[in-house]
Amino acid sequence: MVPLLSTTTTLAAAALWLGGASGVLGIPSSSSSSSHINNIGVSSAAPVVVATAKNGSYSGTYSRQWNQDYFLGLPYAQRFSVAQPLNTTWTDVRPATQYPPFCPGYGGDNKNYTESEDCLYLNVIRPHNTPPSAGLPVAVWIHGGGLFMGGSADIRYNLSFIVDNSVQLNTPMIAVSLNYRVSAFGFPVGREAMAQGVTNLGFRDQRLALAWVNENIQAFGGDPKKVTLWGESSGAESLSAQVLAYNGRDDGLFRGAMAESGFGGVLERYPGVLNATEDMQTAYDTLVGRTSCAGNASDTLGCLRGLPFSEIDAALNETDLGQQPLGQGRWPPVLDGDFIADHPSNQLRDGRFVRVPVLIGTNTDEGTAFESGFSNGSKVDTDADIAAAIRNIIGPDATKQTGKTVDELVGELMYTYPNIEAIGIPGLDKFGVIKGNTTLADMVGLQYRRAGAVFGDFMMQYMRRRANLAWSQYGVPSWSYRFDVVVNGVPAIVGATHFQEVAFVFYNLGGDGYFQANPFDVENNKEFAALAKTMSDAWVSFVTNQDPNPRISRGNKSLQWPKYDPASGGGVGSNMVFSVNGDQVCGQKGSYVEADSWRAEGINWMIENALSVFGN
Numbered sequence: 001m002v003p004l005l006s007t008t009t010t011l012a013a014a015a016l017w018l019g020g021a022s023g024v025l026g027i028p029s030s031s032s033s034s035s036h037i038n039n040i041g042v043s044s045a046a047p048v049v050v051a052t053a054k055n056g057s058y059s060g061t062y063s064r065q066w067n068q069d070y071f072l073g074l075p076y077a078q079r080f081s082v083a084q085p086l087n088t089t090w091t092d093v094r095p096a097t098q099y100p101p102f103c104p105g106y107g108g109d110n111k112n113y114t115e116s117e118d119c120l121y122l123n124v125i126r127p128h129n130t131p132p133s134a135g136l137p138v139a140v141w142i143h144g145g146g147l148f149m150g151g152s153a154d155i156r157y158n159l160s161f162i163v164d165n166s167v168q169l170n171t172p173m174i175a176v177s178l179n180y181r182v183s184a185f186g187f188p189v190g191r192e193a194m195a196q197g198v199t200n201l202g203f204r205d206q207r208l209a210l211a212w213v214n215e216n217i218q219a220f221g222g223d224p225k226k227v228t229l230w231g232e233s234s235g236a237e238s239l240s241a242q243v244l245a246y247n248g249r250d251d252g253l254f255r256g257a258m259a260e261s262g263f264g265g266v267l268e269r270y271p272g273v274l275n276a277t278e279d280m281q282t283a284y285d286t287l288v289g290r291t292s293c294a295g296n297a298s299d300t301l302g303c304l305r306g307l308p309f310s311e312i313d314a315a316l317n318e319t320d321l322g323q324q325p326l327g328q329g330r331w332p333p334v335l336d337g338d339f340i341a342d343h344p345s346n347q348l349r350d351g352r353f354v355r356v357p358v359l360i361g362t363n364t365d366e367g368t369a370f371e372s373g374f375s376n377g378s379k380v381d382t383d384a385d386i387a388a389a390i391r392n393i394i395g396p397d398a399t400k401q402t403g404k405t406v407d408e409l410v411g412e413l414m415y416t417y418p419n420i421e422a423i424g425i426p427g428l429d430k431f432g433v434i435k436g437n438t439t440l441a442d443m444v445g446l447q448y449r450r451a452g453a454v455f456g457d458f459m460m461q462y463m464r465r466r467a468n469l470a471w472s473q474y475g476v477p478s479w480s481y482r483f484d485v486v487v488n489g490v491p492a493i494v495g496a497t498h499f500q501e502v503a504f505v506f507y508n509l510g511g512d513g514y515f516q517a518n519p520f521d522v523e524n525n526k527e528f529a530a531l532a533k534t535m536s537d538a539w540v541s542f543v544t545n546q547d548p549n550p551r552i553s554r555g556n557k558s559l560q561w562p563k564y565d566p567a568s569g570g571g572v573g574s575n576m577v578f579s580v581n582g583d584q585v586c587g588q589k590g591s592y593v594e595a596d597s598w599r600a601e602g603i604n605w606m607i608e609n610a611l612s613v614f615g616n
Helices: 012-016 033-039 160-168 191-196 201-220 234-248 277-289 300-306 309-317 344-350 383-391 398-402 406-416 439-444 448-473 502-506 526-545 600-608 610-614
Strands: 048-052 057-063 068-075 093-095 121-127 136-142 174-178 222-232 256-260 358-363 478-483 574-578 592-595
Touching (some): 121 160, 136 201, 136 234, 136 526, 160 526, 191 300, 201 222, 222 234, 234 344, 256 526, 277 309, 383 406, 383 448, 398 610, 448 478, 600 610
Parallel strands (some): 057 093, 136 222, 222 256, 256 358
Antiparallel strands (some): 574 592
């Protein structure tokens, strides 16, 4: 849910709504995990509810406001370098009434929330008095945050909204949220981490949490065979990691996945992605060099483990390259031959993934959140400017893998993304043509739309389309969407950018946890509330029935969300477009179905060259 390479933005007009390091609408202001509990209707006088898991019994609490039971801060792992399952039991009843602290992170999502190294906990939200025999479907929410920040106590991720919606639809479900380690604590990189087998720890934490759910959710009234994963941005990337984990091994931990912006590969944090060994080693060496382990040549990783947390935390909080803390964005997933056994391109091509139905999609204008990171914060005015920015995404092995020079590869990609504003993002329906010698041109650059298309497709769109095509190739159902709403408080120049669908899916009509502006402004945007209901209904339907239909509506008419099937679409599948303005061609308001053929030449180039040029 963040621009992964930079926290800067080229948009002076966006300064009022871009909060902190996340670069997205929605940074909590002065909230804490305890106020989260108050916001969801729990008081100290609330009656106690009890559930007995494998290790022992927990006392949760009851929300009169939502008629729900909360079991908060349930431990799912022992804390080691590679976390291990719980191995203790107890006979007393242990309290589970407070959200757990965030894992230590480095960005705006962690601001004003308590952090602790002791953070491997999850939360269970269920309809009140759900008996163990109920066998309800379960949604497991994995938060985003670039793999360097975030936590399950984030007020924006209040699961009460969507659980309540499921009850109103007469298809009740249980929802789970979890913490996992992030930044250098969750994703250590470099030769030392590889040699000692401590890579992808955050993903391994998630896997342990899913195993806990599999073993214990029946005690809370859930069905361990009806678990659906759910996440956004790096949370969606986490879902991708889980379906590809261990070379696509199916451990029976989930039956479906719902991924918002980030599914189908590994998000592009370095040129070369999983092959970016030199950059990864530099990040590790920089961390070591900022601590008292700098002179320890024999076992720097062991030395780091022995340091007080405060020393490592201080090193990760130091700014890197004058832009952002070292703890942000420098600690990505690693191709370790174990949890990540191969490149996503190879696994998707060969069908080495867990073959469960998926609901996946992106926002129309994702690129406005990312383009400044690739242009080093500079506006893109000329062909030379965009060529320089594209060079930043060409992997170090690209020339060897393709037999082409970097300039040739840059030229090919530029050719597939011509400087035509009508095909860039945000679309002309959101604001007019960018003309020279204007305030707008001075602010964003004459080729702003072109850059947005290139880098939005690179970060999000091509991987989503690649995944839909792979699922179709192997006969596994998938559904695709495009979210095309400029929410309240977001300038038209930014458009339907990254993260903005989250409040709609959660059905968070009050805008709880959002910075400054409620995304809905319900008083003035009745269509937004109706669309939120439509989207949340579809997500609930997928959790409960593994199909998002039939609750997509346009006015009084039901609109069928088709499975992604290139064979029936002349070689391309279909997307559900979530919109209030509607199809400009047909002149109809509301959501509609489109052919997934936009920017086909550029996205096809990225899919075909994903491994050789991008290392993905």
